[in-house]
Amino acid sequence: SGRWRGQLDRVLVVDCAEETQITRVMARNGWSRETVQSILAGQASREKRLAAADLCIFNESLTLQELGRLVRQLAIGFGL
Secondary structure (H helix, E strand, C coil): CHHHHHHCCCCEEEECCHHHHHHHHHHHHCCCHHHHHHHHHCCCCHHHHHHHCCEEEECCCCCHHHHHHHHHHHHHHCCC
């Protein structure tokens, strides 16, 4: 949401291909494709999220171990 941008130091977006996102949500929540697509249609587009990002993790083919390492490294950079 653009209204939050001024209150944040940096924005991190975790991104993946739209089809991957749909498939993951369907598997996790047991929702239909139509339900997931309807929810996504009400959110900021992928393009807008990426445009707002200072940093982006492209989580398309990372293992959980690789993702965990990357997140820990970024957390240190964020001062966490």
